[in-house]
Amino acid sequence: MSETGSNFILEAIEADLAADRVRAICTRFPPEPNGYLHIGSAKAIWINYSMAKKYQGVFNLRFDDTNPVREDEEYVQAIEQDIRWLLGEAPNGGVFYGSDYFDQCYEYAVRLIRDGKAYVCDLSADELRQTRGTLVEPGQNSPYRDRGVEENLGLFEGMKSGLYPNGSRTLRAKIDMASPNMNLRDPALYRILHAEHHRQGDKWCIYPLYDYAHPIQDAIEGVTHSLCSIEFENHRPLYDWVVNNIDFAQKPHQYEFARLNVTHTVMSKRYLRELVETGRVDGWDDPRMPTLCALRRRGYTPTAILEFVQRAGISKTYSLVDLRLLEYCVREELNRTAPRRIAVLDPIRLTITNYPQDKTETFPLSNNPVDPESGTREVMFSRELFVERADFSETPPPKWQRLKPGGEVRLMGSYIIRCDEVVRGPDGEITELRCTADLETGNKTPADGRKVRGTIHWVSAAHAVDGGAFLYDNLFTLENVNDVPEDANYMDFLNPDSRTVLSACKLEAALADTRPGDRFQFVRNGYFCADTKHPGMFNRIVVLKDSFSAE
């Protein structure tokens, strides 16, 4: 992975260090356990993780579980696992739960009430909305705003002990109903929610809201730099209000960066969940999903994903990063590291007519031509072979390098062959190619110096193994990814009349020179699954799936 480049967050940290405002860096990634992590989450993880790492600091994983009705244990398990996979290690600061700080949140709330900075409000959600004002008009003070401290204390105690129904009261911060920043118009700090919490059980029936709980969680954990995405920028004044009014010794600070968007990719947890719940996909790890577990299943490596996130950059500018940058990152890594196998997805029979019926031999093939250390393997050769249907053309287009009638081509790592005859079935379909091999030359270069441009994959019919491979199109990819607008959104996706409907092209099997039981995956021209670079071409970097299993 490349060095973390210069960015504004780095500058802020450097400045804090230089001015001695902080001694050691502590960051955190605070997902709400209400869904699986996706490629967009990887950016937030990476930024927080790498900043701590760069300064030998501490990085925490903290589940922001302040809303029991949305959260579930399933997600905390999955998130923790995905982070370990992505980072290759557990968070060095540890794993925490926002809900474990509920007692402290409550105590601090009592303190704010005592200080006259918070009050219990009896307005309903509806009434609250009506008195909040609009973007251009100030709101009105709640009639309950000036309740006495003792009354507030009693009411808040009552809220905690379950005296009141859901939604009947809130604890609100007393800030400024006329603030141009809506978040400062006496925001709710606590709401009543008689609900079972996945971790706290029924201990609580009031739950703190994000804006109140988050800064407290950061402060308790000693987080110095709370790095989050840009939609929280408007919340920073409230974050600071909480930190300052509770008066923590070490005050955490929030910095924001633009979230990651990728072309042709749905990046909203809400929509992804809907896809899963409505059965449009097989699950969170369906290969068409942009989740980390799905990318893992497809053979993406954590290092490639992290590399992508870094290359995409850290700034505050809205951006839509080209999917092809992600593909470049995996391609670059896999080309260096992935073991190759020759394979045929759509087979057509090819007979070497001048090759003895009962003879077999083996040829050594490189496991990875760009890695001299990878060694070779012996691949079975015989008279009856399978080659890729797309590697033969009767009426080849200009510059065609692969097999054609009367033309020569190299069987990768093996003989040069010439196509003599095309055999057709009753329906006119090509059923067999009859060829002669240059047995003299073998797998060497021709003695007469002639050039054979094309090289194609092949597999011995009697020795090939059914690899049970799958090919999926990308989430938004149809026949041609270029037909799909870059900003294709969920609505396009759900509309059955739209071109951007979900499509999974599934290829059930492939023949390859692997051992029975091997599971593997293909990279088409270096692109996973959907090839946006050379549609129709097939380069067949074949990767043993087992080489990057999740565990």
Place this chain on the structure above:
RNA sequence: UGGGCUGUAGCCAAGCCGGUAAGGCACCAGACUUUGACUCUGGCAUUGCGCAGGUUCGAGUCCUGCCAGCCCAGCCA
């Protein structure tokens, strides 16, 4: 319409105190090639950095005024 943030090539993105537009992806051309991959070479913002003025010997960088996009009116995070 109030407030906050952002605006450098097709897509990202450097650009610190003003000094004459990094890099990557993508793309194009060529070389090499027993994966049309990889690799290599060359080309890719013709005073141009949202627009318009201004200051200056000189501005993407400073000033003024516009314009555009994103976020905020959950007892979501």
